[in-house]
Amino acid sequence: MTTFKQEDPAKKGALQRLAEDPVSRRRFVAVTGTGSALSLFIAACGDDEETSTSASESTSTSSTSESSGTSGTEQFGEGDLGIVNYALTLEYLEAAFYAEVAKSGLFKNDKAATALIESFGANEEAHVGALEQTANQLGKAAKAPKTKFPLEDAEEVTMLAATVENVGAAAYLGQAPLIQDEAVLAAALSIHTVEARHAAVLNSLVGESITPDGAFAVPMTADEVLPAVMDFIVS
Numbered sequence: 001m002t003t004f005k006q007e008d009p010a011k012k013g014a015l016q017r018l019a020e021d022p023v024s025r026r027r028f029v030a031v032t033g034t035g036s037a038l039s040l041f042i043a044a045c046g047d048d049e050e051t052s053t054s055a056s057e058s059t060s061t062s063s064t065s066e067s068s069g070t071s072g073t074e075q076f077g078e079g080d081l082g083i084v085n086y087a088l089t090l091e092y093l094e095a096a097f098y099a100e101v102a103k104s105g106l107f108k109n110d111k112a113a114t115a116l117i118e119s120f121g122a123n124e125e126a127h128v129g130a131l132e133q134t135a136n137q138l139g140k141a142a143k144a145p146k147t148k149f150p151l152e153d154a155e156e157v158t159m160l161a162a163t164v165e166n167v168g169a170a171a172y173l174g175q176a177p178l179i180q181d182e183a184v185l186a187a188a189l190s191i192h193t194v195e196a197r198h199a200a201v202l203n204s205l206v207g208e209s210i211t212p213d214g215a216f217a218v219p220m221t222a223d224e225v226l227p228a229v230m231d232f233i234v235s
Contacts (some may be wrong), residue, residue, distance in 0.1 A: 071178045072222030076142055080184050081135060083175045085142035086222055087188065088131040090168055092144040093232055095124035097164060100147075106154040113154075120161075120198055127191050134187060146234040162202035166212070167220065167228055169195040174219035 076085035098121030107113040128144075135141035151157055172192035179185045196217070200210040211217075 071175060072226075073175070077135075077139055080179055080181050081138040081140075083179055083188075084131055084135045084138060084184060087172065087175070087191070088128065088135055088142050089145065090171055090225070090229065091124055091127040091131055091191075092142075093147060093229055094164060094168060095121065095128050096144070096147040097149050097161070097232070098124055100149055100151060101157055101161070104151045104157075106151065106157060110154075116201070120165075123194055123198070127194075130187060130191075134184065138184075147232050148234050149232055158202065159206050162199065162206050162208065164229075165195055165199035165202055167225055169199050170218060170220035171222070171225045173217055174221050174225070176219070 071083055071086075073082040073086035076082040076089065098117055101107070102114075102117050102121060107117060132141040149157075150160070169192055172188050172195060176185065176188060176192075179188060203210050203212060
């Protein structure tokens with residue numbers, strides 16, 4: 001598992017503090033109702049005692065970011081604001097993607113697909129609204145980028161949707177250990193769960209495993225995620 005070590009308690013992320021303090025963890029779960037999701041995050045991100053060699057080899061970039069106390073989201077703002085604006089930018093992309101797919105007419109003769117697109121799109125729009133509000137409370141929300149997506153073939157669009165959702169879920173997981181505020185962590189947990197469910201449905205539709213990483217999801221750092229989505233942002 002990825003290890004998140006920091007000697008100064010003031011620098012510990014909210015997830016690590018919750019993992020180490022049973023009282024805070026119980027209070028957090030009671031207030032947010034995120035018991036199962038919190039257990040997933042703690043299991044996937046690891047604790048401050050043990051490290052799995054095999055997992056650490058596959059997530060060395062993530063480990064390096066965590067151990068240095070950086071999130072890779074500094075271009076979007078400092079601390080939690082940067083993480084929230086990073087997540088918001090990804091949600092802008094997802095919301096725009098589903099809106100453009102709906103307008104494309106590629107699935108106009110498939111009622112089930114149309115309903116799925118509209119449902120997922122509504123979820124992403126709700127995520128945008130929540131993250132904008134959170135970012136503005138922390139500082140200032142990032143602006144929505146101009147986007148462009150390849151929308152020529154229904155099958156390829158479905159594959160792209162699966163990729164986008166899997167990357168989105170992994171992106172939230174990658175930032176979880178670095179979030180300082182427990183309210184921000186709760187928001188990330190609730191959104192990550194929905195992104196993972198979207199990914200599972202789409203993975204099934206394209207013939208992939210609904211749990212491609214096995215029992216524990218593999219996080220992605222911002223340095224891994226941002227290059228993967230830059231092709232969809234119009235400069």
